[in-house]
Amino acid sequence: MSTMKTSTDELLVFVTVIDAGSITAAAEKLEQTVSGVSRALTRLEKQLGVALILRTTRRLQLTEEGELFLDRARTILAALADAEEAVTRHRERPSGRLRVDAATPFMLHCIVPHVAAFADAYPEIELELTNNERIVDLLEQRVDIAIRIGTLQDSTLHARSLGTSRLRIVASPGYLAAHGTPRSVAALREHRLIGFTAPAHLNGWPLRLAAGDETHTAAKTQATEPGYTIAPALLASSGETIRQLALAGSGIACLSDFLTTADREAGRLVTVVDDALIESRQPIHAVYYRSAALAARVQCFLAFIGGRLQLDA
Secondary structure (H helix, E strand, C coil): CCCCCHHHHHHHHHHHHHHEEEHHHHHHCCCCCHHHHHHCCCCCCCHHHCCCCCEEECCCEEHHHHHHHHHHHHHHHHHHHHHHHHHHHHHCCCCCCEEEEEEHHHHHHHHHHHHHHHHHHCCCCCEEEECCCCCCCCCCCCCCCEEEEECCCCCCCCEEEEEECCCCCCCCCCHHHHHCCCCCCHHHCCEEEECCCCCCHHEEECCCCCCCHHHHHCCCCCCCCCCEEECCCEECCHHHHHHHHHHHCCCCCCCCCHHHHHHHHHCCCCCCCHHHHHCCCCEEEEEEECCCHHHHHHHHHHHHHHHHHCCCC
């Protein structure tokens, strides 16, 4: 197999000499020495085995072979410029696969509604969505971005805040019509309460109990701590399952606004014991490993989703 003798640098020198009108002008344009440009031309002609330019004291003149080679050289250099531009555009325009993991409720209520718009904005990114109710190992599960709800543990991961979401105690009008509306935290003991199978702290509801209540398990004034640990009559592993149970009239639940805002606005769920509610907000973060190869995809996804989510700042 034959090998190419001529380099693109030599082609560029040749074309620039012709366009500039002299070796001196070409050297200035290329920011090279006159002797360096002259040597490049000589080397090119030696490799091709023909004279390309007739040099006189007054001007340069292309030979017949030089005319033929000039057209081909321009074509090659133009194709190379186009290829470089295409690669640059590809690098600057995010593309490739992006794996995003989130708990089922957040995925369904906060990611899925925006996927079509994201695909329109970034058609070259291939989204792969996974649901996990537990914290996943990004490397082990081959996840690029994971959405974490709650306080972040110490980690080597990079994190970007997507906002916060307030917790409220909710039930369906049907359940309350059948079982009555609790007017105090103590009255919740007479109702069916829906809780999480794990982690246990999710069954600590942000409620302020009356003084002397023996079930008080946390400081009443701490908005970041649960005030009432429930004894659930019904347990589920997913917030979305708990939401569906509440909508079906199965009991009273403590759920985040990102899950229930639409239901409350439509009257499908209503809040209870509001007077005792401690304002408690769940922080929501996107976590990821910093990677140059993934940076464009990760950043554009986070910017896009962050700009569309209806979360509290």
